[in-house]
Amino acid sequence: MAKKTAPENRPKTIYGILILISLFLISSCTASILSISNTFSPEIIEGNVVQIPITGVITGTKAGSMFQNEGAYSTEIIEKLEKAKNSKKVKGVILEINSPGGSPVASDEISQAVKELGKPSVAWIREVGASGAYWIATSSDHIIANRMSITGSIGVYGSYLEFPDLLNRYNISYKRLVSGKYKDAGVPFRELEDEEEEIIQGKLDTLHDFFIEEVALNRELEEETVRDAATGMFYLGSEAIEMGLIDELGGKKEAIRYLEQQIGTNVTIYVYEREPSFIDFLAELVNEHAYNMGRGMSSYIREANTFRVIT
Amino acid sequence: MKKKEPWELELPGNKVKTKEASLTKRVIAALFDVIVLAFVILNPFSGVLGAYFSGSFNDAVSLAESSLPNQIGFIMFIIMILFFVYFTLFQYYYKQTIGMMIMRIQVHGDITFGKCMIRSLIGIPTFPFYILWFIEPLLIALNRKALLEQLTNTTTIERRQ
Missing domain, CATH: 3.90.226.10 (2-enoyl-CoA Hydratase; Chain A, domain 1)
Structure with a gap:
């Protein structure tokens, strides 16, 4: 049986466009069917x-x-x-x-x-x-x-990695542009200042207190008992x-x-x-x-x- | 191309030179094909895939439900088929994909539908076919003949006048 070879004459451009349109329609129909059938309930x-x-x-x-x-x-x-x-x-x-x-x-x-x-x-x-x-x-x-x-x-942590020394080693500098002096507190590209650390630590302590209160309330335990256990x-x-x-x-x-x-x-x-x-x-x-x-x-x-x- | 009349002389200036298409042209042609396929085939699926992920690469590797890998596998299977059809039909009927048309390169040789199918395997964006994306450029860079071209006894040429 003779092999089917590519047509000698180049088909018209319109056929190429029709191929692309057909592929697009097939993709669209398939995607539509998937969307309709794929609902989580x-x-x-x-x-x-x-x-x-x-x-x-x-x-x-x-x-x-x-x-x-x-x-x-x-x-x-x-x-x-x-x-x-x-x-x-x-x-x-x-x-x-x-x-x-x-x-x-x-x-x-x-x-x-x-x-x-x-x-x-x-x-x-x-x-x-x-x-x-x-x-x-x-x-x-x-x-x-x-x-x-x-x-x-029972504890909270907000630890993160700081990279200022690494950046300095490669002559990369952190250009600080903020409005609100604590806006970039906790950004890893510069060192956390003592004042900022104190403020963030305070917030973590507040979250810790919420956690202890919830456990004491839910478990019907004395708050002091829970606090003793809440070392993390x-x-x-x-x-x-x-x-x-x-x-x-x-x-x-x-x-x-x-x-x-x-x-x-x-x-x-x-x-x-x-x-x-x-x-x-x-x-x-x-x-x-x-x-x-x-x-x-x-x-x-x-x-x-x-x-x-x-x- | 304009049909040559019998009385027209084949003057040196009219000759069309052909040579093996360079790796650069083939890669750029492939990139253009990817852009076309992204619009034609991948774009309709963006909504469905977006429903699974929030759109980031991190989410793409974070699957929360066990049924999701099956569904995504099915979508990839459909995309694979459509990519294959694109490359096969264009190479068979036009000897060029759209990317190849832009870069003025084309398939040359005794082109059959089966050979076009074999050549199109490189266009399938799933395992194991994407391994060809590394093998073929390496082979072309070394000896100018891609594996699939050797298998099909075809080549990719660029025409210059």
Whole structure:
């Protein structure tokens, strides 16, 4: 059969334009279909207790850092808490906490939402539930942690790196142009002056006081007791229970048992899921196909290189 | 190009000289193609991808939901196909992409649709094809013949009068 070769005569320019228009239309239609089918609407499918994960650094929005692969975003968590609050089916909430803390504002926002839940809640601390994450945990009715969980770390830090000497070494100077003498306090390109350091330290101390007050209020402890523990040090679960910072040592089983006692019935847990769309189905198909292709190729290569004894 | 009448003499001044296209011209042509493809193919997806990320590179590597990698993979697959179609069709019908037209270089040789498809593999912006973006310029810089051109027995030339 003769090979199909390129046409001798150059096609008219209009055909090239039509190709570009067709590609644009295909892209636009595909993007439109994706946009329509891709709406996130957390729906509780069934069950009476919702498990809400609080995993990663706590921030307000999704604008994370390059090193942050997964974060606890207060807007999303509060949305889930409000859904749980408004749902007649949901009788209780488990906060599955695995977070080193994060933004004080975001932590306080989530903490307030937990307090306003109006239903029994239990904070289940897994590997880490420290700083802002511990703040959130104290808002729940009951805190459970493993004996080796890291919790506490009741403190605030605003440390940062300064580079003035590095800049000076390379003859780079920082030109200070500000209106308001403290406007550039904390800028890493110059040294922090003593007066500025004192002011910023004062603000950190204020945040620290807010943190201590919240923990004392939520845990029904004396403020002085909490202040003694609020050195910023983290505590293992086994230490925290002796200090009154948590209620029980255990895991998910204990969290479920607590809620069963509170709601008076068996617990069926559901995690929030996004309803998969048609595009999710297609995407899964493509990825599965690609995965199996790779797996097939690698197993072929592995078998070809395997030492075998043939008898 | 104007059709030469039988009585027209092939005078030296009328001769069209051809030579292998330089690496610089090929790279610039590729950049022009990227600009065209950004408008035609990538721009419609900017809204969808913007819904996932706030637009920064940092967000592009920070995926908060497990279903997102699947969806983005699917979008990249579509983009890959469309890029491939662009390069294949233009090289087959016009022997040039738009970038090549601007830089006045073109494909030369026994051009078939299959060969154009092979040549177009370099235009696919996903793994493993983007490895060619490093291999091809290196080969061209060393011996003037790209890998895909060797496979398809075609070349890229520039025409000068």
